[in-house]
Amino acid sequence: MEARPTAVPAIQIRRLTTRFGDVVIHRDIDLDLMPGQMLGLVGGSGSGKTTLLREIVGLLAPSQGSVRLFGQTVLDSDPQRRRLLRRRFGMLFQQGALFSALSVFDNIAFPLRELRLFDEALIRDLVLLKLAMVELEPRHCRLMPAELSGGMVKRVALARALSLEPELLVLDEPTAGLDPDRSENFVRLLKALQNELGFTVVMVTHDLGTLLGLATRLAVLADHRIVASGTVDEVLAVDHPFIHNFFGVRHDMAAAGPRAS
Amino acid sequence: MAAATLETVQRTDSLPVIVLAGDWTLATLPQPLAPFERRLRELAGTGSGWDLQSISRLDSAGAIVLWRNWGRRWPASLVVGSEHRLLLERVEAIVAELPGRSSERLAWLLVPGRLAIVALDHLAGMVALIGxxxxxxxxxxxxxxxxxxxxxxxxxxxxxxxxxxxxxxxxxxxxxxxxxxxxxxxxxxxxxxxxxxxxxxxxxxxxxxxxxxxxxxxxxxxxxxxxxxxxxxxxxxxxxxxxxxxxxxxxxxxxxxxxxxxxxxxxxxxxxxxxxxxxxxxxxxxxxxxxxxxxxxxxxxxxxxxxxxxxxxxxxxxxxxxxxxxxxxxxxxxxxxxxxxxxxxxxxxxxxxxxxxxxxxxxxxxxxxxx
Structure with a gap:
């Protein structure tokens, strides 16, 4: 949809430092993400990508520095404000994190029911609409999470993350565990939804196809800090061993076929 | 974010047109919703035209609220931007009935039998485990x-x-x-x-x-x-x-x-x-x-x-x-x-x-x- 008139960054990270005991994970990280952008966060294993993601959504408090979403601190001391802010973003966990005791329908309806604003008929319509958006059918409603395939779990989790109409979507390895075909489908679906709904995306992924298929911006985490950030081409121009290693494959792929573009 | 508003405008001839404006989203819909919906329903009943072009943001919650107060059908006269129309078409495609659970009338009669089967099942499981x-x-x-x-x-x-x-x-x-x-x-x-x-x-x-x-x-x-x-x-x-x-x-x-x-x-x-x-x-x-x-x-x-x-x-x-x-x-x-x-x-x-x-x-x- 339309870009918001005010230019408040969706994510603003300032001088963020994370330490676990004596181990430093991040040192003085700065990061900005404007509404409507799709940021891919890459880095070697153990470079603290998922940790940074958890700090963005407020599951983990950074040792120093601040994280602001839409201009507000995530870990606000006022529970009411914190709750309102948390309704403005949705998170897709790596394993889906569906509530295993609830059916697909109840999983997607859960955040809506928690609002206590809508009657069941409206919630039902909303859930069915979200299901249709992630290309699932109404007959899947009654299934339990344990009965779903990996790709369906991701779709249901996405529908749940989208149920409160988030302005920001946080994706942790959105295509991990999916075969290339499904992962490509999922990327296509995410992209179409982003076009339609206009949310901001920040994601962590190892999969180059997902990354280059979705992200409009990249940030590379290495040596405890962000060594490069910007558009894909800007990042590729940076001279850093990790970038050479990680995207070396991409040049081969680009030479081999058009999929990477 | 602007709140969702609606007003009736009398234009040149014949019927008045209902003009919707502001953000029609989950976060901005008026609370409580019931009186607002009643008003929408009444307006839909008059058969007047709808103008949705001034809406700045419309999300699925807003679209569903509109759709169900239109009585789940398109109004006779509607002016709407193409992207919002797409969303309304998505809402139109929702099935009216969920595939419900089959309910049996004499289900209570089955309870003792089911319990017996479960008990036997446990017994068989225990025997198998001992074996x-x-x-x-x-x-x-x-x-x-x-x-x-x-x-x-x-x-x-x-x-x-x-x-x-x-x-x-x-x-x-x-x-x-x-x-x-x-x-x-x-x-x-x-x-x-x-x-x-x-x-x-x-x-x-x-x-x-x-x-x-x-x-x-x-x-x-x-x-x-x-x-x-x-x-x-x-x-x-x-x-x-x-x-x-x-x-x-x-x-x-x-x-x-x-x-x-x-x-x-x-x-x-x-x-x-x-x-x-x-x-x-x-x-x-x-x-x-x-x-x-x-x-x-x-x-x-x-x-x-x-x-x-x-x-x-x-x-x-x-x-x-x-x-x-x-x-x-x-x-x-x-x-x-x-x-x-x-x-x-x-x-x-x-x-x-x-x-x-x-x-x-x-x-x-x-x-x-x-x-």
């Missing part, structure tokens, strides 16, 4: 190298050694209470010295084993069920199977055998603590000397009672271990099933232990009671 254990024993006799010593000792430590403090405490306190209450009654009859008989028989033969059974079922039984259950949820049991490791040999057998070994020892430990508690209480309450108590105990409590207590401990241990593993292996991969099976495991263990205790009481009625 598997016997086969495993046979296998281990032939292949002693495969005896899971590490798992066995780990379970011994967890369900035995770590249970020592709590069983001693409970036994001691029960001994004190029992002794105190009995002493009050016995004094009335001038039968103070019989406190030794009373405490000795009741604790060694009955209370010790049952108390330990309840404690172990709650402590170790639940832990075993939960552990096996989570291992099923996380597919660890399947991982073991693919490595060619028998789950019954590596997971079930060590648990059951460890409980069968530790339970009799815990029973002795708990009974001893109970008798010491009773002795202390009798000494404080009735000035019964420790020397007299210890001297009298073996004379009035035949040693058969100790064997009965130990035998009960062995049987309870086997049963609790088997039941815990049985329920643990039935856990389905969801949290609800895990909690239900852990509850069933503990409740069944305690119930079965007390039932078996009653059977013991009948079978051993001619042993160990001094005439």
């Amino acid at each position: 598997q254990m016997v086969l495993d024993f046979g296998y281990l006799l032939v292949h002693p190298r495969d005896i899971p010593w590490r798992e066995f000792s780990a379970n011994l430590y967890k369900s035995g050694a770590q249970a020592l403090p709590v069983t001693a405490l409970i036994g001691f306190l029960i001994g004190i209470v029992l002794s105190y209450l009995s002493a009050l009654q016995l004094k009335n009859f001038g039968a103070d010295v019989f406190i030794v008989n009373l405490l000795g028989i009741s604790i060694v033969r009955e209370l010790g084993p049952v108390l330990v059974a309840v404690l172990v079922a709650g402590r170790s039984g639940s832990a075993m069920t939960a552990q096996l259950g989570v291992m099923r949820v996380t597919e660890e049991i399947d991982a073991l199977a693919t490595m060619g490791v028998s789950r019954s040999l590596r997971l079930v057998l060590p648990k059951v055998v460890a409980l069968a070994v530790t339970m009799p020892l815990l029973v002795i430990w708990c009974s001893a603590a109970g008798i010491i508690g009773g002795m202390v209480s009798a000494n404080l309450q009735m000035d019964l000397s420790y020397g007299f108590f210890i001297d009298t105990l073996p004379r009035v409590v035949p040693v058969a009672n100790v064997w009965i207590g130990i035998g009960k401990g062995l049987v309870f241990g086997l049963l609790i271990g088997l039941i815990a593993c049985h329920f643990g292996l039935r856990v389905k991969p969801n949290t609800e099933s895990l909690s239900a099976n852990t509850t069933s495991s503990v409740v069944t263990s305690i119930t079965v232990a007390i039932l078996v205790d009653a059977v013991f009481a009948i079978l051993t009625r001619s042993f160990g009671i001094p005439l």
